[in-house]
Amino acid sequence: MIFKSASSASIQAIEGERIGNVNTLNFIHENADMCWTLTLEHIGIVAFSVFLAALIAIPTGVAITRHDKIAKKIMNGANIFMTIPSIALFGLMLPVLSLIGHGLGKVPAVIALIVYSQLPIIRNTFVGIKNVPPELVDAGRGLGMNGWTRLREIEIPLAIPVIVAGLRTAAVMNIGIAAIAAYIGAGGLGVFIQQGIARAYEEMIMTGAIMVAVLAIFVDASMALLENILTPKGVKIGRTLGQ
């Protein structure tokens, strides 16, 4: 009888620990340094890869606005890459990249993130520039602008909010994929989840999961703000008048 009550009490204690989030906060407090380092590492991987991806994808997106047929092909190709599950892509790249000695670590992670970022950025650049009203482009032509100046002075400034929206999608998605990249040794906040699952350490898992989710939401919100800031004033006024 006593035995039974004791064991049920201990089970209750374990359940209580599992549900209580106080322990997670404790874990974060005790490992603040580690949390900080991993967060910075995570942000670093994502920022670096989104930057490189933008360098490739924005010019591609601009270039294909002049050729509709190629545009469709390129976007279909990017869509196929997007369909490949991330952990499978890491798996597929591992044997190939280990030929040059980078099968594990940050290199495959960054490459995968760049590949996944292509579709949202290319598509948004393409759509943004295509949606610039043709009368504005004609007005530029009437002012004597050549193709390059029109692109720089009219089309890109008007498409910037849409392009930034593409970067935002890419960045948020990459935060999630970078978490999985912890399994191929890329570091970042996924390490908490990976180690936590391996050790059945609830607080560690919770810390990792919550921090990755919060980071994603934070980046989403701050990119939305950036989108708002970069929208040209005239476009904003036009929108309010349109309503």
Added chain:
Amino acid sequence: MSKACEKAYRLALLVVLLAAGVLLERAGLIEYLSDPFEIDYTLRLMGQHIRMVVVSMVMATALGLMLGIIFSRPKFKRYTGVIMYVVGLGQTIPSLAVIALAMSFLGIGFKAAIFALFIYSVLPIARNTLAGITAVPPWVIDAAKGMGMSASRILFQVEIPHSMSVILAGFRVSLVINIGTAALAFLIGAGGLGEHIFIGIDLMRYDKLLAGAIPTTLLALLADYLCELLGFLIIPKGLRLQQET
């Protein structure tokens, strides 16, 4: 010119396929899969993977459609913005985090994985159903009302067929993400093709790794393609014509 391009394209494709084949042989995949025990094991994992995806997708589709339809009714219309925002926020949460959280609440095993996949797949479907139905032009609904249709007939004969392509796009996104996330379900003890991938990475055995990664990829690509075919079946003909022109 274009003919030469076509020829070069085909040649390049052939060379890539050949190179991939040689690489796979070098990695030992073909030998690995010729082993009767290993092929059985791989097929069993694939069965687990597909079962996980199908069970969670059936539940997610049902709930997603229901939520989307409920919140597009006039009664709840003023909550649409809030719901869209919450769903958008939910979608930014990474899949690994959802899987890990499901484990810390439900423990390890098939059920926890199904639950995580289900929760994660509901969002795109609900969102697209809601967006699709709200985007049905009001004059179409007015015409239906003028013909004397009841509310339920408007829903099933006008609104849903009209938003089918958007709903299907949500289903497709959801399915592809689901297949990728199901590969992570191995981490919480639900098996699936992720077992080959993760163990392959841990042991640095390329044959095992590829025996998991290639079927997962093919599964996702196949699902994507099947959804496209499904579009020809369930999107009304008139709308398809409208989209093409």
